[in-house]
Structure formats: C-alpha cells, structure tokens
Amino acid sequence: MSQCYSIELYFDPALENQVLKAWNVLARRQISTQLIEIESRPHITLFSSPFIDPSKLENIVKCIASKQEPLHLSFSSIGSLPNGKNVLFLAPTPSLSLLRFHLQLCDAMKKEGIEIGEEFRMDSWIPYCPVAEEVPKTRMAEAFTVLRDLKLPVTGYVMDIGLVEYSPVRELFSFVLVSSCKILVVMVSAIFEPSVINLVKVQVGRARRTVDYYLVLSELNVGKFYSA
Structure with a gap:
C-alpha cells in the first residue's frame, strides 16, 4: 500500500480525552x-498528499509553530462527509484564528513549490476531527445518536502540529505551538498552591511536547485535572 502524508493539529489532553471517549463508545x-486500529490520534487535518518530501515540510511546520500561540477550539456540531468512506466528525466553530493559521501554512508551502490539492485550499477546506470511519450505512443513524449524547460544545486548545504518514499512522515529527506551556501553567495556577505551580513551571520549561507536559503533571499527581 502506498504511503500518504498529513499535517495535523493535536489537542490539549482534556480535549483529546473527550474525543477518545467518543471513539471508544463507537468501538464498544x-x-x-x-481510527483505533490504524493507531490514529484525535486531530484536525490541515493538508494531506502522497506526493511530498517530508524533509521539505519540517522547516515549514517548525517555523509556523514557533510563531503561533495555542488555538482555542470549540467543537459545536456533528457531521458526515459525502464520500464513500462514511466518515463522522466533530466540527469546530471556524474561528478567524484557525482559518488564518491554515492560510499561513498554505502560503508557506506554496512558496516552497508544494502543490495544495483542492480539498485543502482555503476556499474549500473543511476543518473537522474524525470520530468514526467506514461506518456501515445501516448503522449511521445509530452512530449519530451516540454522538448526540456528547455534551456539545466541547472546548479546548490546539497545542501541537505534526506530520504523519499512514496507514498505519506513524508520526514523523511534531512541534509544540510557541506558548502551549503558558496555557498549561495558567490552567494549573487556577487550582494549585504556589509551590506546586513553581515546580510545574520548571518542569514544563524542560518539556518539548504537549504529551511531555501531561506526563510531568501526572508525575506531580496533578494529571487528574485533565480527566474532568
């Protein structure tokens, strides 16, 4: 099977867990x-193509991430795609910051001579987070009913951007958006005493990826904050 590559946005642990709950209910x-079988991760796809050189994208993605603060997301609706894959998804409210970030990425890739397919061009791109793929047509109504049990809107932040190849999914590289650690420190500051907050600041300063931040907080016995 030929490989394909995608640039994806990843979420803070609390939002990621909410999406994973939907995956698990549909799987049960x-x-x-x-999505579970291909070892995917909750995400929004910004760009996808089988015809790219991954090394050419790394500097582009790294540069974009270094200039972008975490993006606020609010998944406010459920939808499906009109194609043969029978995909169900959570759709975020299309904020100006999200659309602008996608445009900046497209502009940066165009400058490097990377062709962007119709599906991911600014005037046709649909941001969404898949929660089910290859749903049997006879069970689409049931799947929608399950997803309607989610208490929308579900909100959080985009914290990372990365490149994967698939399938199965394998991450090639990822970068934390420049101020992701600040968001986590603010979230912790709301509920913990100063001595814990200072320790978190030191530990987070050494972490490189959002998943590392989550592990740091877990080691400090504050990871439970994200399971709400």
Missing part, C-alpha cells in the same frame, strides 16, 4: 474501530 458498540 462495534460501529467503527478504524
């Missing part, structure tokens, strides 16, 4: 297990 009901 044997409606769809595709």
